[in-house]
Amino acid sequence: MSLTGWMLVGGDAVVAALLVRSSALKAVTPDVIADALAELSRGRWRPSARAMRAVAGIELTAALAITAPSLRVAAWVITGLLGISFVVLGTAGLLTGSTRPCGCFGAESERPLGVPSVLAGSAFLALAAINIADAGDAGMTGAHVGVAVVAAVIVLTWTLAAHRREAMAMISTGRLAP
Amino acid sequence: MYVVALVLLLLAAAVVLLFAMMGELSSRLPGPEGAATGRLAPVAGYREDATSSDWPEELASLSHEPTTALLVLSPICTTCGKVAASLTARTLDAPVGLVISSHGRSRGEEFIADHTLQDFPYFIDDGGVWTSSKIGINQSPTALLFNEGKITAAYSFSDVSAILQMLGHKITEDAT
Numbered sequence: 300m301s302l303t304g305w306m307l308v309g310g311d312a313v314v315a316a317l318l319v320r321s322s323a324l325k326a327v328t329p330d331v332i333a334d335a336l337a338e339l340s341r342g343r344w345r346p347s348a349r350a351m352r353a354v355a356g357i358e359l360t361a362a363l364a365i366t367a368p369s370l371r372v373a374a375w376v377i378t379g380l381l382g383i384s385f386v387v388l389g390t391a392g393l394l395t396g397s398t399r400p401c402g403c404f405g406a407e408s409e410r411p412l413g414v415p416s417v418l419a420g421s422a423f424l425a426l427a428a429i430n431i432a433d434a435g436d437a438g439m440t441g442a443h444v445g446v447a448v449v450a451a452v453i454v455l456t457w458t459l460a461a462h463r464r465e466a467m468a469m470i471s472t473g474r475l476a477p
Numbered sequence: 478m479y480v481v482a483l484v485l486l487l488l489a490a491a492v493v494l495l496f497a498m499m500g501e502l503s504s505r506l507p508g509p510e511g512a513a514t515g516r517l518a519p520v521a522g523y524r525e526d527a528t529s530s531d532w533p534e535e536l537a538s539l540s541h542e543p544t545t546a547l548l549v550l551s552p553i554c555t556t557c558g559k560v561a562a563s564l565t566a567r568t569l570d571a572p573v574g575l576v577i578s579s580h581g582r583s584r585g586e587e588f589i590a591d592h593t594l595q596d597f598p599y600f601i602d603d604g605g606v607w608t609s610s611k612i613g614i615n616q617s618p619t620a621l622l623f624n625e626g627k628i629t630a631a632y633s634f635s636d637v638s639a640i641l642q643m644l645g646h647k648i649t650e651d652a653t
Contacts, residue, residue, distance in 0.1 A: 319486065323493035330555040342553040342580045359490065366483060398616045399554070447482035454489035462496045 307433070308442045310426050311365055312449035314378060317419065318362035319454050321404045325355035331402035335412055338399045339391050357381070366447035372434050375427040382423025389416025517620075517639050520631040524613040529626040531611045535600040542572035544624050546640050549576045549608055551617040552588040556635050560618050561592035563637050571644055575599040578608055578617055 325332060329351030337345035361381065364374030385403075392401070392412025401412045404419060459466050529540040532547075539545050550557040564573075575597050579585035585601035588594075602608050609615045614631060620640045622630045634640055 315486070319490045320493050323490050324497045327494065327497040334553065334555050337553040342551075342584065345553060362490075363483070363486070366479075366486065444479050444482045447479070447486045451482070451485040451489040454486070455492060458489075458493050458496055465496065465499060 304442065307426075307429065308445045309449065310422075311430065311446045312453060314423060314426055315362045315365045315446060315450035316453035316457070317404045318358045318365075318378070318381075319450065320457065322355040322358035322362065324402060325358070326352050328402065329355070331400060335392075335397065335399045335401040336388075338397055339388070339395055339412065341395075362450070366443050366450065368443045371443075372431055375430040378423055379427030379431075382420040382427060385416045385420030385423065387420075388412050389414065389418075389420060392416065517632040517634050517643070520614065520616065520619055520633050522613055523621070523628060523631040524611070525628065527612050527621075527628040529623055533600045533607060536574045536576075536598050538598050539572055539574045540626065544622070544644055545572045545574065546644055547574045547576050547621040547623070548637070548640070549578055549602075549612075549614060549617045549619040549621065550588070551578045551605075552584050553579075554617050557618045558592075560635070560637050561588070561594060564592070564594060564597070571641055573597065573640075573644075576602050576608060576621075578602045578605040580604060 329348040333346050333348065333351050357377065358381065361374050361377040364370040365378065367374070388401075389412050391397075393414065397411040397413060399411055401410065401416070403410070403412065403416050529545070532540060536547065539547075548560065550561060552558075575589075575594060577585040577588055577599060579588065579601060580603075582601050582603050585603070589599055589601075600607070605615060608619075612621060612628070612631075614621070616633065618634055620632045620634050621628060622632070622643070632640070632643075
């Protein structure tokens with residue numbers, strides 16, 4: 300596989316990892332993004348926790364489908380649409396001066412909707428366009444295993460780094476405790 | 478081989494879920510005595526010249542207290558709803574006033590009625606105009622601490638007991 304192909308595997312894996320983290324954290328704490336969206340609409344509309352969990356389900360489906368060669372085009376169409384929504388919401392956050400943390404991509408920071416959402420959404424869109432245009436490339440059909448493995452490594456490394464204190468406590472005490 | 482890779486990715490997702498659920502669980506458990514202040518985050522950028530003379534008439538009953546906390550809450554924020562629900566009878570004894578920052582007075586009054594907060598001194602801040610112009614704060618929930626009528630600190634918080642604990646410390650210090 301060419302260098303460009305490996306770079307695409309890396310890019311796909313990063314997107315899959317972001318979607319996995321985003322979906323998992325959105326499923327557990329749907330109120331974070333719901334509050335951020337309510338702030339955008341100045342309190343006129345607030346999505347329900349169930350709706351946010353449905354979005355989390357779509358994100359996880361897209362992440363898993365990215366790693367499946369037969370679902371590649373469908374996966375990237377969904378990912379491209381998610382990218383558009385991130386760009387729109389990030390721009391709206393910038394224009395309205397959003398202050399509430401959005402928990403975007405599962406980030407544990409207090410950042411509101413804004414520049415990071417616009418940049419990530421643009422990257423999603425660019426990768427979606429490349430992958431859809433590249434869908435017929437036979438050289439990429441064997442790369443899906445690599446995408447899944449690299450995505451899993453990114454997710455695990457990121458999560459354990461973000462929660463290293465809790466992870467060390469779990470290892471030293473041998474029990475799951477907050 | 479692909480199945481193994483997919484299972485690995487699903488396991489990674491499960492690990493994220495596990496840590497997220499642990500974090501959510503720990504945020505709902507009461508902490509040990511003295512740990513409440515850990516749930517406070519200082520808010521910068523408030524107007525340091527704000528005094529109780531800037532307060533609206535609705536909060537005037539608190540202005541004679543040596544140490545006071547004004548809790549800025551909003552009907553659209555989930556944490557504010559949880560804070561409002563936790564404002565128990567114990568809190569009524571503390572010098573705490575509420576500023577409900579809402580888009581429209583009726584939404585603010587609804588919030589007060591929904592959480593039966595009528596016994597607190599409260600002020601409906603339509604559009605958040607008062608908090609942003611007089612205090613320089615535009616986020617909620619925020620606790621504004623006043624000492625001898627002058628603002629001394631602003632904190633973002635998720636648990637009202639942390640604020641009560643802080644008020645308790647200050648009241649004790651004032652008495653000694």
